[in-house]
Amino acid sequence: MALLPAIVAVTQLGRIHPDEVYQALEPAYWRVHGYGVLAWEWRDGIRNWAVPGVLAAFLKLARMLGITDPQGYRAVVALPQLALHAWSLWAAYRFSARRAGPAGGWLAVLLLGLYGPVLVFAGRTLAESFSTSFLVVAMEALDRREREGRAGLVGGAALGFAVVTRYPSAICVVAALLWLMAARRWKLLAFTCLGGLVVAAGLGLLDHVTWGSPFHSFFKYVRFNVLSGEAAARFGSATPGFYAMPLLMAVPLWGWAAVPLGLWALKRKAGVSLPLTCAGIYLAVLLATAHKEERFLYPALVLGLLAAAPVIAAFITSRAHGALRWGLATVALASGLASAFFFPPNDLRADQFRAIVAATRMGGATGLVIVNEGLWGSGGFFYLGQEIPWLTCDWPRDGAFQQGMRERRFNRVVTFEDRALPEIQAAGFRIAKRIGRETLLVRD
Template sequence: MTSTSADPTIDDAKATGSIKRLRLLAALLLLALAVRFPLAFWPNIIHPDEIFQYLEPAWRMLGHDGIVTWEWRYGIRGWFLPTLLAGPVALGDWIAPGGAGAFVVPRVAAVFASLSIVVSAWFFGARVSRLHAIVAAFAAAVWFDLVFFAPHTLSEPLAAALIVPAALLVTDEPSQKRFVVAGALLALAFVCRFQYAPAIAVLAIGACWRRWRNLLPLVAGGLVVLLLAAIVDVTHGVVPFAWLIANIEQNLLHDRAAEFGVTPAITYLADFWILWSAAGVLLVAAIWRGWRHAPLLLVVALANLVFHSLIGHKEYRFIFLSVVLFVILAALGSADWIVALRSRRAWRPWAVPFVAGVWALLSLALAGASETMRDNWMRGIGAARLAAELRGDPDTCGLALYNLPFHLLPGRERLSGPSPLYALQPGDPLARGHLKELVQTTSPAFNRILARPDAAADLPAAFSRRSCAAVGNGDACIFARSGACAATSAATPFVINDTLVRLDY
């Protein structure tokens, strides 16, 4: 019996094919990066959480002063995510001191984290064909929801960037090593966004449904991360995972989340209609065609959507994981359409450009089609402009917020820098009923005020209006006086964090 060696021609063809696939994937990643990277420098803020729940705590970890919200006073936030962000915050402050770098570099890191979704989409598609891989990765690279959320330091996009590759690992020729890694990713996603626990559980059960022994390496990988998260909590002087219990207590027993609004169960369906418009019908058709290629993704997406629909307080960002999975499934379905079109000779050369063009054009159109998206792109821009002016003013020695919510602003360091920051708010028990008199008596402590334009009559005569910009649902203006600031006992109780304690905010 003679031994035969492998055909070198076949080996060369496989190597050439692998190189082509890697080049295609690299090109799609560069495309994704090209549309996301500039957004890291665009200072819009989707929600105050990305500043006050993550970047401000990371900033305080580095020994700086920052705004402490009620969530941190009540201990309902974990330290793991701010600790992860502390490195990019420190690097950014070293590159560009003064708050701007500490804001931008973490957003750049979030952009790179989002690329895991594009890579995962490629490999989900590659299970079917190279065509499906290209279309899935292209859709994940350009779809406006995924692009818009990519630079924001929020728990939802960061958790999704961990769950999607974990789903890939546990469904694509899974091995014990892959289950360990997937378990670590899922545990990290849980620590970042524990509200994704039902979706994570559905994914784990679905992946282990036929071979329950795979739960062991999955749990083992997760326990390693949970232990690390516990160590981080202890390092910060808190009981491990006490934040989880406190969060459930505040939001379920004390209904704190309801204070921010309660909407009906169909809210997310309405959101899809508002943001996706009639294109949503096309996407549903594509999902219906493509779900068979990755049925577990559809189950996870629906489980996450249903769970969040049962919660009274709803925000579109909460279901970002479902949005990502729906887009991947729709992309796989649209690739099936390409296969069908290519079976017709007249369509053969145009099928791929046509479907890819539809994805790109729909994404570009929907990115600014609705009033909601236009508002999202501009949210926080006016506040950032006013903050940059204040932060760059060498004459600023103290700043007061007069009847202007702090959460509309981009964080303490970017707003006032080393200057003291005061908050004069009508709901404050120490200010209620005499806010106008209070600003007069405390004004020696600050020479800049941020207030609504119609508050001009309440302010001391020495303050004149300068720049104004859209902040929240109205304009806000900088009012300035000449001269220095003097310490005064009248202003001391109104340092912003003391005011927030009294407001329980």
């Protein structure tokens, strides 16, 4: 089950958001090869080097193994995330089996593992993807009743890594600590804080080594995104209604069906689970935050459905007739899979990334022009796989386009939906292949 998102990401390529490349893959590539495109966050010190550092280690491993094809070393880079996702699915089973029994636990894992956004996100090198997997691990650990010292250390460390990989996950940390206090689980709370503090100390040391002062990136992030309002001013703001349609499209049928069943459980004083608490508080903060993006919903969706999955699984597995059980399970799984078509709603441009890889894998590439795409929508040097000049542009009148057509060192062009194709051919390029909506052209 954990392999599926990795296979989707590696075979499909593309990106949900530019951060997938420029906040993880490209800085890791820069670390290993000494060249690459560093986004403004890496100049201002608003990010920490934890995730790029781990990915860089696996890039070095790929280089040692002689893997030079971008899609090949992208597969190697997927290994740590694959292991993390497998750990989170095992945690989801343990969490669900406590409430729905072993059979219900396995059905819950199927519901979560085959949930469309999980298949799309869990293999992507986005902060939301890494952080959410750690949050699921933390939810299960802090739900345990046995060996609370060990459970607290694991849960606290997982919460800490969720914050290291994505600073807004600190909202879930606060929510989890409040839930533990409300439940009066003081020993578990103490060990959770201890586990989290160990990870926090590691982050402080990492920032001191890389940025010159402890917690440099965290303070810079909070100042930019929370205190100054610069994030909303630079990237836009929206009303809470912005999230209405993404939520309606992303929550599967079985997620909505869990609402009345969950309310019935509350009447029996079952209490609100930790993942539901974290999902609710996190979503409330999202609604109140000015800058909004669909991908920000992903942690709330997964945590909310982690709470819902055992409720639905217990209901389905308790049906007396086998045909009814199989029918309900099939409908639930199908509704979860279908949500992949609607969330995320933006174009992954996977064919463009495959065309960029093909442009340099043909051999003899000395320069590349990407038409109808800006810098932050391209694959960077990570997907080029070699140090050659490359330009991005939209129209033939753009200076970058004219430079690429004029200078003979630019001997590869990738154009989206045949934008400026006559002008490109007039400059001596010929069509080499078509990859989806992309056309790859070469010239001698």
